[in-house]
Amino acid sequence: MTDSSDAGRCECGAAAGPLGECVDYYHAILAEEQADPEMYRWHTVVVCAYLLQHPARAHDRHLDGQFRMLQLYLDKGLDALLHVAAHQVGRNRRGARPGYDMAPLAEYAPLLQGGSPGPFRDGFCGLPFRDGSLVCDGYPAYGRRVGSIAAATVESWRNLTT
Numbered sequence: 001m002t003d004s005s006d007a008g009r010c011e012c013g014a015a016a017g018p019l020g021e022c023v024d025y026y027h028a029i030l031a032e033e034q035a036d037p038e039m040y041r042w043h044t045v046v047v048c049a050y051l052l053q054h055p056a057r058a059h060d061r062h063l064d065g066q067f068r069m070l071q072l073y074l075d076k077g078l079d080a081l082l083h084v085a086a087h088q089v090g091r092n093r094r095g096a097r098p099g100y101d102m103a104p105l106a107e108y109a110p111l112l113q114g115g116s117p118g119p120f121r122d123g124f125c126g127l128p129f130r131d132g133s134l135v136c137d138g139y140p141a142y143g144r145r146v147g148s149i150a151a152a153t154v155e156s157w158r159n160l161t162t
């Protein structure tokens with residue numbers, strides 16, 4: 001745990017949960033999903049949502065692609081996102097230009113830069129953690145929670161424009 005005197009408020013605006021701040025939840029997810037292929041299916045959604053809720057930790061030039069990936073996930077579902085994400089990985093491995101191939105993402109709204117739009121309606125500190133696990137009540141429930149965080153993330157960023 002941190003010893004900072006400004007503990008309790010994360011960049012995203014959320015109060016810490018039992019496991020700590022969002023970053024603690026994020027690291028717990030990354031550690032657990034490494035050993036759990038079923039949980040790992042949501043990896044890209046988790047990373048994109050986390051970085052968009054905490055843009056100070058992200059690379060500015062990737063945020064737009066990450067914002068569009070979340071929109072694709074909400075629009076077309078996890079299998080469609082996994083297909084596009086696998087394509088991105090293969091593309092980067094071949095040494096193509098770094099960053100996202102925007103072709104499958106072109107139909108989605110671009111990200112307007114300009115700080116963080118938090119607080120968000122749903123975030124990482126609300127995830128239940130029981131018996132040392134974030135998927136303690138099954139993958140469908142975990143997937144719904146991650147989806148809710150993704151929806152809240154896109155919603156807040158979109159509201160910046162209106």
Ligand SMILES: [Zn+2]
Nearest residue numbers: 010011012022
């Ligand atoms: Zn946070």
